[in-house]
Amino acid sequence: MANEPEDIERRDESAPPHSRAAAAGGPVSAAPGGSLAGPPAVRVQGLWKRFGEQIAVNGIDLTLPAGRFIGLVGPNGAGKTTTLSMVTGLLRPDAGLVEIGGHDVWRDPVSVKSRIGVLPEGLRLFERLSGRELLGYIGRLRGLPGAEVDKRAGQLLDVLDLAGSRNKLVVDYSTGMRKKIGLAAALLHNPEVLFLDEPFEGVDPVSAQTIRGVLERYTASGATVIFSSHVMELVESLCDWVAVIAAGRIRADGPLAEVRGAAPSLQDAFLELVGARGRGADADLDWLGGGGAR
Numbered sequence: 001m002a003n004e005p006e007d008i009e010r011r012d013e014s015a016p017p018h019s020r021a022a023a024a025g026g027p028v029s030a031a032p033g034g035s036l037a038g039p040p041a042v043r044v045q046g047l048w049k050r051f052g053e054q055i056a057v058n059g060i061d062l063t064l065p066a067g068r069f070i071g072l073v074g075p076n077g078a079g080k081t082t083t084l085s086m087v088t089g090l091l092r093p094d095a096g097l098v099e100i101g102g103h104d105v106w107r108d109p110v111s112v113k114s115r116i117g118v119l120p121e122g123l124r125l126f127e128r129l130s131g132r133e134l135l136g137y138i139g140r141l142r143g144l145p146g147a148e149v150d151k152r153a154g155q156l157l158d159v160l161d162l163a164g165s166r167n168k169l170v171v172d173y174s175t176g177m178r179k180k181i182g183l184a185a186a187l188l189h190n191p192e193v194l195f196l197d198e199p200f201e202g203v204d205p206v207s208a209q210t211i212r213g214v215l216e217r218y219t220a221s222g223a224t225v226i227f228s229s230h231v232m233e234l235v236e237s238l239c240d241w242v243a244v245i246a247a248g249r250i251r252a253d254g255p256l257a258e259v260r261g262a263a264p265s266l267q268d269a270f271l272e273l274v275g276a277r278g279r280g281a282d283a284d285l286d287w288l289g290g291g292g293a294r
C-alpha cells in the first residue's frame with residue numbers, strides 16, 4: 001500500500017562528478033538516469049515496515065542523487081536490508097513512496113526493474129547452471145539479443161576473473177565467486193542504478209579489489225551504486241555519499257565529508273551518530289580471559 005506521491009523539497013541535487021553521456025562525448029542532457037538535471041536516483045518518502053511487534057523501518061525520507069557511489073551504513077538490525085528490499089521492489093512497504101529515476105517502484109515495476117540491478121542479501125542463483133549459462137539465461141530474461149549477451153557475458157566473466165570457471169556449475173562456486181557472478185548478472189543489462197547488499201562480505205581481498213574496480217568504472221560513467229556495508233573504512237574509501245541508518249531511521253545523509261564532519265574518521269562519526277560511542281564490554285565480562293576456566 002504505497003502512499004500518494006506528493007511534491008517534496010529535495011535536500012541536495014548538486015551535480016554528480018561524472019555523466020555517462022559526457023564520458024561518451026555525447027550531450028549531457030542525454031545522461032541516463034538524469035544524472036545531471038533529472039530526477040534523483042532514489043527518492044524515498046515516509047517508508048515504513050513492521051514485522052509483528054518489530055518496527056524494522058520507521059518512516060524513512062531519503063533522496064539519493066544520481067551518478068554517485070553511495071554507502072548505506074548502520075549497525076546490525078538497523079533496517080538496511082529491509083530498506084533496500086523495499087526500494088528495489090522485493091518487499092512491499094506498509095506505507096511510503098519509493099521512486100527510482102522518477103518512476104514509482106510499485107506502480108511502474110516493469111520500467112523500474114529495467115533500470116536497476118540488484119545483488120540482494122542471501123542471493124539465490126540457479127545452482128545447476130554454469131556461470132556462463134546463468135548469464136545467458138539472465139540476459140535473455142532481460143530481453144537482450146543473444147549476440148549481445150554473449151559479448152557482455154564473456155567480458156564480465158573476464159573482468160571478474162571468472163573466465164576459468166565459466167563452465168563450472170554455480171553450486172560449486174565459492175562465496176566470493178557467487179558474489180562475483182551475482183554482480184555480473186546484476187550488471188548485464190547496464191542498469192542506471194545498482195543496489196548491492198553487503199557486496200564485500202565473505203570476499204577475499206583480491207576479489208574485493210576486482211569488484212571495486214568494476215564498480216568504480218561503472219560509477220565513473222555516470223551510473224549510481226548504492227551499497228550497504230558495516231565496513232566503514234571501505235565506505236570511506238569508495239563512497240562520495242553516505243546515509244547512516246539506526247533503529248529504522250535515517251540519522252544522517254549527504255556528501256561523505258559532510259556526514260563525517262569534524263570527526264577524524266567515518267567510523268568515529270558513525271559511532272557518535274548511532275549512539276554507540278564509549279559502549280564497551282569491560283563491565284560485564286570480568287570472567288573472560290586470564291588463561292583458563294575459573
Ligand SMILES: Nc1ncnc2c1ncn2[C@@H]1O[C@H](COP(=O)(O)OP(=O)(O)OP(=O)(O)O)[C@@H](O)[C@H]1O
Nearest residue numbers: 051054055056074075076077078079080081082083
Ligand atoms: N522477515 C522478518 N521477520 C521478522 N523480523 C524481521 C524480518 N526481517 C527483518 N526483521 C527485523 O527487522 C529489523 C531490521 O532488520 P534488517 O535485516 O533490515 O537489518 P540490517 O540493518 O540489514 O541488519 P544486518 O546488518 O545485521 O544485516 C531487525 O530487528 C530484524 O530482526
